[in-house]
Amino acid sequence: MITAVAPDHELGKDLPQRADVVVAAGGDGTVLGVARRLVFSKVPLAIHPLGTANNLARSVGMPNDPEALLRLLEDPRERALDIGVATGSWGERYFCESAGVGWFCDALQVEVTEDDKEPARALSLLRQSLQAYEPRHWTVTIDGEDASGEYLSVDAMNAKYFGPNLEFAGDAEPFDGRLDVVLLAPGDVAKLGAYLLALEEDAGAPAPQFKTRKARHVHFALSDGHLRIDDAVRPKQDAPRSHFADLRLLQGAVRLWLPK
Numbered sequence: 001m002i003t004a005v006a007p008d009h010e011l012g013k014d015l016p017q018r019a020d021v022v023v024a025a026g027g028d029g030t031v032l033g034v035a036r037r038l039v040f041s042k043v044p045l046a047i048h049p050l051g052t053a054n055n056l057a058r059s060v061g062m063p064n065d066p067e068a069l070l071r072l073l074e075d076p077r078e079r080a081l082d083i084g085v086a087t088g089s090w091g092e093r094y095f096c097e098s099a100g101v102g103w104f105c106d107a108l109q110v111e112v113t114e115d116d117k118e119p120a121r122a123l124s125l126l127r128q129s130l131q132a133y134e135p136r137h138w139t140v141t142i143d144g145e146d147a148s149g150e151y152l153s154v155d156a157m158n159a160k161y162f163g164p165n166l167e168f169a170g171d172a173e174p175f176d177g178r179l180d181v182v183l184l185a186p187g188d189v190a191k192l193g194a195y196l197l198a199l200e201e202d203a204g205a206p207a208p209q210f211k212t213r214k215a216r217h218v219h220f221a222l223s224d225g226h227l228r229i230d231d232a233v234r235p236k237q238d239a240p241r242s243h244f245a246d247l248r249l250l251q252g253a254v255r256l257w258l259p260k
Helices: 028-035 055-060 066-074 103-110 119-132 186-201
Strands: 002-005 021-026 045-049 077-088 091-095 098-102 136-142 149-151 153-157 179-184 212-215 217-221 227-229 232-234 244-258
Touching (some): 021 066, 028 045, 045 066, 077 227, 098 103, 098 136, 098 244, 103 119, 119 186, 179 244
Parallel strands (some): 021 045
Antiparallel strands (some): 077 091, 077 244, 098 153, 098 227, 136 217, 217 244
């Protein structure tokens, strides 16, 4: 039996018991909603990207092509997809793309809303927020080593892309059991601003190189209690805040079907 998955609230916790393979037809939020229910189950996941950004689909090379989807269902190439876990006082939250603190997290809280998903609009707002953002000191440990300092943002990437197709870690692979931790320094403002402007004019604009470290575990001290998890900020409004966040990967947690 093949189950095409509807919006997140209709899935149910018993999804693995109801399907032989699950097709997540939608954007990154739908893919995450499905993937977290398939963690360490025997049921494979296939993606039909229908969202605005489709960051995970882009990262794993899944085209927006119904014919490609049909071909992979007939003869799939299977890979073991890593799923991120962010832990704080608010509990555990899964992520597919990335999690982090700083500029982009603040922009999602204040500048960018659900109505700003159109890439050009989102990029323009992000560029404006970058111009006004003041780098801050972040207490960060990466695999137990102190990496604290002044940063625009610190983003732990499981996939190559996040947000409106921002490519901060071109070498990130959601199959390698490692997070690519991107450390944006205050001196990266001009480079990042130029990249955002270039993306407004050309969605295929090449990404700059940023300082990146491979890691299995990242720990933040959250001075403001907020963490970006994919394209959501936790905790939600009026929920208890956390003074820390731990990021790690569930290596090979989901069976992902891709075209050959």
